[in-house]
Amino acid sequence: MSDNQPGGKPAEEPEPSVPDDIWEQFTRDTERDIRASAPKEPSARARMVTERLRQQDARGEQPTGWRTDPARQKADDRAVRRRRWWAVIGAPLAIAVAVVAMKPSLLPGDPFGSAGSDETYAATPLPEETAAPSAAPSTADPDVPTLTRPFAGSPAVRYSNGAAGIVLPTAKAVGSFSKAQVQRALQQTKRLLVNANLDPATLRGGRPEAALKVIDPSQKDLLRLLNTGLSRPDEKHDPLRMFSRFNPAELRLVGDVVKIRGRMTFEAGRQETVVVHADYTFVYPLTHADPGATEVARTIVRRVLDIRLYDPAKYQVTPGRISIANYDSSLGNSACDVYDGYLHPGFDSDADSTGASPTGPAVDPYDRSGEVDTKSCGIVTRS
Structure with a gap:
């Protein structure tokens, strides 16, 4: 089969569908992406960390994290104990506050001045008598x-x-x-x-x-x-x-x-x-x-x-x-x-x-x- 067309004239080459400058840009971008995605040799520190994790995994150890950090676990334990402590004293404390609210005179020294006469006098005894009084005691x-x-x-x-x-x-x-x-x-x-x-x-x-x-x-x-x-x-x-x-x-x-x-x-x-x-x-x-x-x-x-x-x-x-x-x-x-x-x-x-x-x-x-x-x-x- 001849490449010549009928009539005896040679065939012309087709025009390129993509301009040269665009094609060159495509080539450069492709080479850059290939270099970026190519495997790289790990650094010395990365190799050390990888090896330590592999050895811990082989021994069945769990790497330190937010769940396994001892300091974190201690802090969590303290928080649990505080919650338990408040759960134990919370009810009695609430009852005590309610009782004092109803009768403040139960507080030592009657800081609110609400005690009855007997309690008030008991908290403020008379000073020692050092001389004969000048009059009878006031009416109680x-x-x-x-x-x-x-x-x-x-x-x-x-x-x-x-x-x-x-x-x-x-x-x-x-x-x-x-x-x-x-x-x-x-x-x-x-x-x-x-x-x-x-x-x-x-x-x-x-x-x-x-x-x-x-x-x-x-x-x-x-x-x-x-x-x-x-x-x-x-x-x-x-x-x-x-x-x-x-x-x-x-x-x-x-x-x-x-x-x-x-x-x-x-x-x-x-x-x-x-x-x-x-x-x-x-x-x-x-x-x-x-x-x-x-x-x-x-x-x-x-x-x-x-x-x-x-x-x-x-x-x-x-x-x-x-x-x-x-x-x-x-x-x-x-x-x-x-x-x-x-x-x-x-x-x-x-x-x-x-x-x-x-x-x-x-x-x-x-x-x-x-x-x-x-x-x-x-x-x-x-x-």
Whole structure:
């Protein structure tokens, strides 16, 4: 077959379909893409990493990542523990917050000032009494005492509790007496007051042996008077002048706290002696001994003692004992002209049942600004 066309003329070459400049550009781009996609020799660092991963995989180890990083795992564990901790304390904390919201006075110190009078007074006790007051205590809240709040409505709610209210002054040498001798006399005076007015056995009507042993046995007349009053009380032999006693068949103390307010001082006395002066008020909350009794009454007893310390080198005295020079007392809210050796507080229900109207001068048993009134038996203005 001939390449010549009919007519005997040679055939012409066809024109190229793509221009030369475009074809050259295509060729250059193709060569660049081929070079970019061609396999390259890995770097030394890449070869090291690849080999380490291959070895870890062969040993069954998992490479460190965001799930296996030890530091990350520790942080996750801490977060889990925190969530569990909050789950445990969350409910009790919510309950506590709710309770405090309903009664803020439960917080120590009552920061919101919302506590009742008893709690407020308990948080702010009176400062120590260092001198005779100039007036009676101000009127307290009008609350009625209860078994749970036996001092409600009384100035005694701010008094000290028990023997802690008998604070001894700092001893020092006086005349021929050393500091140690004066200190012993102060301690013996406190022991007498505690055993005569706070000892549970004494308050239940028992014999106050510990108090009697503090008194110098050379005071025979005084001891005879006290012993007679304890065994056979009468108007002339009344143990209540020295001891606080209640009949356990009729009354019982409410709680185990007796409130105390007072002070103790000492000074040089006549004839080379030292005189210790004690002036204290004791407040006793009581209820009837009957089972289920709930009414509360208070008896207030103020006692004043003068103890004289003699020099054993000059006087016939017993070392380590104290001599009572004077003792007085006033009884607030206790029946008058009853000499059975017991205190008898008046209850509101007693007045309601009898309808009797008490007579006599009005007396505030909490007033410590004056002398002790040992003669009158008046109407207490509060108890």
